[in-house]
Amino acid sequence: MLSLRGVHKSFGAHRALRDVSFDVARGRLTGFVGGNGAGKTTTMRIVLGVLSSDGGDVTLDGAPVTGDSLRSFGYMPEERGLYPKMEISEQLAYLARLHGIDKAAATKRADDLLDRLGLAERRKSRLEELSLGNQQRVQVAAALVHDPDVLIMDEPFSGLDPLAVDEVVTVIAEHAARGIPVLFSSHQLDVVERLCDDLVIIAGGEIRAAGSREELRAAHHGDRYELETTTDAGWVRAVPGVVVDELAAGTVVFRSDKATAEGVLRTAVGHGGVNAFRPLQPTLGEIFREIVVDSPTTNEEDAA
Numbered sequence: 001m002l003s004l005r006g007v008h009k010s011f012g013a014h015r016a017l018r019d020v021s022f023d024v025a026r027g028r029l030t031g032f033v034g035g036n037g038a039g040k041t042t043t044m045r046i047v048l049g050v051l052s053s054d055g056g057d058v059t060l061d062g063a064p065v066t067g068d069s070l071r072s073f074g075y076m077p078e079e080r081g082l083y084p085k086m087e088i089s090e091q092l093a094y095l096a097r098l099h100g101i102d103k104a105a106a107t108k109r110a111d112d113l114l115d116r117l118g119l120a121e122r123r124k125s126r127l128e129e130l131s132l133g134n135q136q137r138v139q140v141a142a143a144l145v146h147d148p149d150v151l152i153m154d155e156p157f158s159g160l161d162p163l164a165v166d167e168v169v170t171v172i173a174e175h176a177a178r179g180i181p182v183l184f185s186s187h188q189l190d191v192v193e194r195l196c197d198d199l200v201i202i203a204g205g206e207i208r209a210a211g212s213r214e215e216l217r218a219a220h221h222g223d224r225y226e227l228e229t230t231t232d233a234g235w236v237r238a239v240p241g242v243v244v245d246e247l248a249a250g251t252v253v254f255r256s257d258k259a260t261a262e263g264v265l266r267t268a269v270g271h272g273g274v275n276a277f278r279p280l281q282p283t284l285g286e287i288f289r290e291i292v293v294d295s296p297t298t299n300e301e302d303a304a
């Protein structure tokens with residue numbers, strides 16, 4: 001498990017990270033979500049030793065992450081840093097060889113990855129000849145080509161079309177399934193929601209929530225319910241303790257505590273019939289809004 005504990009970082013007077021602590025479990029995909037300037041890239045750079053922290057610990061299976069262990073990390077940085085004029089298969093094989101893989105194995109690994117990422121036909125192209133989305137796929141391959149023990153990816157899906165997202169997700173998920181910790185940042189909440197096992201939400205340099213997707217959904221259930229009745233459901237508006245969000249003929253979406261919702265259900269049955277009744281699961285977008293937008297962080301309060 002990759003763990004961060006109490007990590008701090010300031011740039012001059014600006015506190016970019018405060019007391020950042022979270023875990024990235026082996027074999028699971030952990031999504032790192034936050035708005036612009038929340039602190040995702042800064043955190044990832046500290047994990048990778050590219051940037052030093054002002055305090056706190058980064059450990060892998062309890063041991064401090066050092067230069068030696070970092071060699072086995074795979075990193076896809078936010079600023080993409082490959083050689084525009086080099087053939088992509090040659091470039092990937094070169095990166096693998098820098099990690100000590102022999103020439104034949106490096107070439108095979110590069111070609112296998114290009115194949116898996118839909119770039120087999122382009123293996124002899126120079127990076128600059130590829131579309132931006134395909135360049136992005138090569139960046140993903142570059143992070144994976146030495147078969148890393150830990151994978152850290154900054155916005156791996158930005159600029160990819162939905163099919164490319166699926167291809168990249170499949171390849172990343174296979175690496176996670178081999179038992180490595182995978183942390184990736186993304187602004188695409190729908191993608192994160194679909195593929196993440198665990199989530200870490202950061203705002204204003206502070207971790208605001210962390211846990212499995214199911215735990216976060218349960219914690220931010222929001223006490224919303226949908227009721228479909230066989231008759232008009234307008235009467236629900238008058239029930240004490242109920243706030244109606246949507247009402248259309250027999251279908252009503254409302255907020256209330258659990259006991260009140262059960263009372264509404266009993267009354268609906270008494271009124272003639274119920275087609276469906278269910279608690280509504282919040283989307284990641286709704287959870288994110290509730291955690292980040294609806295409750296300001298210390299930093300934002302400082303700034304105000």
Ligand SMILES: Nc1ncnc2c1ncn2[C@@H]1O[C@H](COP(=O)(O)OP(=O)(O)OP(=O)(O)O)[C@@H](O)[C@H]1O
Nearest residue numbers: 011014016034035036037038039040041042043078
């Ligand atoms: N080298 C630096 N010097 C000064 N301030 C910095 C530096 N790097 C980052 N910051 C500041 O630290 C904060 C966190 O930035 P960071 O790049 O980590 O955010 P992010 O969550 O990755 O954002 P985005 O989603 O926009 O990439 C921001 O306020 C940013 O301006």
